[in-house]
Amino acid sequence: MNGILILEQMLNGLQFGLMLFLLAAGLTLVFGIMDMINLAHGSLYMVGAYLIATISAATGSFWWGLGLGIVGAAVFGMLLELTILRRLYQRDHVSQVLGTFAILLMCNEGVRLIWGSQPLSLNPPASLAGPVELMAGFSYPAYRLFIIGVGLVVAGLLYVLIVHTRVGMQVRAGASNREMAMAMGTNVRTLFTAVFGVGAALCAVAGGMMGPLLAVQVGMGESILILAFVVIVIGGIGSIRGALLGALLVGVVDTAGRTLIPLFLNAAVGPQAASNAGPALASILIYILMAGVLFFKPRGLFPTHG
Amino acid sequence: MTKQTTFFKTLLATAAAVTALTAAAQSNEPVKVGMLSTLSGPGAGLGIDIRDGFALAVKLGGGKLGGRTAEVIVADDQASPDVGRQTADRLVKRDKVDFMTGVVFSNVMLAVGAPTFQSKTFYVSANAGPSQYAGEQCNPYFFSASWQNDNLHEAVGKTVADKGFKRVALIAPNYPAGKDALTGFKRFYKGEVASETYTQLNQLDYGAELSQLRATKPDAVYIFLPGGLGINFIKQFVGAGLSKDMTLFGPGFSADEDVIKAVGEPMLGMFNTSQWAHDLDNAANKKFVAEFEKEYGRLPSLYAAQGYDAAKLIDAAVRDTKGKLDDKAAVRKALEAAKFDSVRGAFKFNTNHFPIQDYYLRVITKNGKGQVTNRTLGTVLKGHADAYAGSCKMPS
Numbered sequence A: 001m002n003g004i005l006i007l008e009q010m011l012n013g014l015q016f017g018l019m020l021f022l023l024a025a026g027l028t029l030v031f032g033i034m035d036m037i038n039l040a041h042g043s044l045y046m047v048g049a050y051l052i053a054t055i056s057a058a059t060g061s062f063w064w065g066l067g068l069g070i071v072g073a074a075v076f077g078m079l080l081e082l083t084i085l086r087r088l089y090q091r092d093h094v095s096q097v098l099g100t101f102a103i104l105l106m107c108n109e110g111v112r113l114i115w116g117s118q119p120l121s122l123n124p125p126a127s128l129a130g131p132v133e134l135m136a137g138f139s140y141p142a143y144r145l146f147i148i149g150v151g152l153v154v155a156g157l158l159y160v161l162i163v164h165t166r167v168g169m170q171v172r173a174g175a176s177n178r179e180m181a182m183a184m185g186t187n188v189r190t191l192f193t194a195v196f197g198v199g200a201a202l203c204a205v206a207g208g209m210m211g212p213l214l215a216v217q218v219g220m221g222e223s224i225l226i227l228a229f230v231v232i233v234i235g236g237i238g239s240i241r242g243a244l245l246g247a248l249l250v251g252v253v254d255t256a257g258r259t260l261i262p263l264f265l266n267a268a269v270g271p272q273a274a275s276n277a278g279p280a281l282a283s284i285l286i287y288i289l290m291a292g293v294l295f296f297k298p299r300g301l302f303p304t305h306g
Numbered sequence B: 001m002t003k004q005t006t007f008f009k010t011l012l013a014t015a016a017a018v019t020a021l022t023a024a025a026q027s028n029e030p031v032k033v034g035m036l037s038t039l040s041g042p043g044a045g046l047g048i049d050i051r052d053g054f055a056l057a058v059k060l061g062g063g064k065l066g067g068r069t070a071e072v073i074v075a076d077d078q079a080s081p082d083v084g085r086q087t088a089d090r091l092v093k094r095d096k097v098d099f100m101t102g103v104v105f106s107n108v109m110l111a112v113g114a115p116t117f118q119s120k121t122f123y124v125s126a127n128a129g130p131s132q133y134a135g136e137q138c139n140p141y142f143f144s145a146s147w148q149n150d151n152l153h154e155a156v157g158k159t160v161a162d163k164g165f166k167r168v169a170l171i172a173p174n175y176p177a178g179k180d181a182l183t184g185f186k187r188f189y190k191g192e193v194a195s196e197t198y199t200q201l202n203q204l205d206y207g208a209e210l211s212q213l214r215a216t217k218p219d220a221v222y223i224f225l226p227g228g229l230g231i232n233f234i235k236q237f238v239g240a241g242l243s244k245d246m247t248l249f250g251p252g253f254s255a256d257e258d259v260i261k262a263v264g265e266p267m268l269g270m271f272n273t274s275q276w277a278h279d280l281d282n283a284a285n286k287k288f289v290a291e292f293e294k295e296y297g298r299l300p301s302l303y304a305a306q307g308y309d310a311a312k313l314i315d316a317a318v319r320d321t322k323g324k325l326d327d328k329a330a331v332r333k334a335l336e337a338a339k340f341d342s343v344r345g346a347f348k349f350n351t352n353h354f355p356i357q358d359y360y361l362r363v364i365t366k367n368g369k370g371q372v373t374n375r376t377l378g379t380v381l382k383g384h385a386d387a388y389a390g391s392c393k394m395p396s
Helices: A003-034 A041-059 A062-083 A093-115 A142-164 A166-176 A178-183 A188-210 A220-235 A240-269 A271-296 B003-028 B044-060 B081-093 B106-118 B151-162 B176-188 B207-216 B228-239 B257-263 B283-296 B302-320 B328-337
Strands: A131-135 A138-141 B031-037 B068-076 B099-101 B122-125 B142-144 B167-173 B192-199 B220-223 B247-251 B271-274 B347-349 B355-366 B372-384
Touching: A003 A041, A003 A138, A003 A142, A003 A166, A003 A188, A003 A220, A003 A240, A003 B207, A041 A062, A041 A093, A041 A188, A041 A220, A062 A188, A131 A142, A138 A142, A142 A166, A142 A188, A142 A240, A142 B228, A166 A178, A166 A188, A178 A188, A220 A240, A220 A271, A240 A271, A240 B192, A240 B207, A271 B192, B031 B044, B031 B081, B031 B302, B044 B068, B044 B257, B044 B283, B044 B302, B068 B081, B081 B099, B081 B106, B099 B302, B106 B122, B106 B176, B122 B302, B122 B328, B151 B176, B151 B220, B151 B247, B151 B271, B151 B355, B151 B372, B167 B176, B167 B207, B176 B192, B192 B207, B207 B228, B220 B228, B228 B247, B228 B257, B257 B372, B271 B372, B283 B302, B302 B328
Parallel strands: B031 B068, B031 B099, B099 B122, B122 B142, B167 B192, B167 B220, B220 B247, B247 B271
Antiparallel strands: A131 A138, B271 B355, B347 B355, B355 B372
């Protein structure tokens, strides 16, 4: 086994984990504070990515696309909250699942109507398209390093926002005891809308960052949404710290599973069987991780509810 | 004259009249073609090119196929065998199409085959050519106007061996055509296989595969990753700095206009093989390339060429049977004769209804106008047939 391979996989895992965190952060706040299951969270990720790809293509600049796309997705998220989701808070989880699943389907069809069913291509800016030599014999894609950097910065900002500001205090209060927070005079309505906007903006950051690595296409939010739910269950619903740790755990385990399991199986059962079993085993690994965490800590690693 | 002969004469006359009537009805009725292709998701570019190539041939023929008005029913299989099978069922049973065509992916093709062949509808493949249909499961209703899945890869295998590469890493998606691809490659490349990786057909992030390549250190990498998969792989391969240390090879699928449009200059110098190239020197091809560029404002890919040829093959079959498509034996004979001017030059069918044709080596360069595109270097395999024809016992 060689050191560079492991190092590179750790970096890949870190990069994937941080992107998951951006998705999970919004999801966990909405779930934690409003007790609201939002299956349309992945749609915000998709809409963000489409806006970023479209604006980038129109302006010829990735940065303009990223900036305006994030604002656009935040506005879209807040509109969604103000018009539809707000009506679902008082309902039970089944109604919320049905309602937000409908929104997810409508977003997919809407995107298909506007942009067509062909994936859009989004290229990283030219300055980040090449490799960076981290040490002799090991270059790592500059763009993935950039994603790691952005992920860390956003995580830091969120930490400051949640732990050291008044709004953050209200958010935390809302997450641990909603009734009490309301009784103490928190303007929950505005707070909810703002949290939704921040969640949507984080989704758009993730969508826009992942766009050049993956493809901007209809339904891109669904596969990643499931992982985001796993992350918030592992981390503890409503906890940003838990979301970060859970996301990194899932990212590293998923990446390592995808690489190392086929590598070992390859020698044992041949490449084709290995590639059948590898991804399956890797995804099982994540659920085993989740089951293990829930067994020892049923409320997740960092529970917020009292 | 006995009563009996009168009866037979009347019968014959009635039969003739009925035949004449149906023939008349047939010539007014359009030829129906079910164009079932992948029009969404990462493989959409391939299906769209097939559809556009086919439509161009129909348009240039004045909206007709073999003298009869053409009605092309376009449907999306979403690259899913389930959706493909259901849609094929609908096309052959409800819409009663005369021909089916267009499927991009071999796993979809294997699912679409059963309902199509059961209803005795002729399938003219404009892409997928699974080894199953070339060998033991060969079928009188299946015709490939493209190639057998192994073929382009066999040509790359030969090229890589001829160029003296000793350690090659292989990557293909885990589905029937991916397996065919690496089998084909290894049939002609006899050096060391440094690693053999099968990825998921919907995979778009190749971080794990790239770090394995860095650890394995092969001197060449062979990828068969169609459409969006290849686009992502090549971008990430260059982004990871691996293009300095290893030479990238691919079949035409991983290095055609759809991929070049998305990746651009990083692809310069990539070798690939194809049964067709836009600079092949024959009259049919020159017309096709010029008309395609005029109609759609982009260079055609090999998928577009295959769609165009599929339409031309159907056109020839309808023409040579004089539009009598109910006579299945005659249609089959006309398809087998393949009397059309293929844009790829020499083309004829083998006994298993797969083509015997030439395969060319191409390299990605800048052309006179500064566009990044393929240039043909020469012929790798001449009059090449697939390896499965021997095990096909075609029912007569």
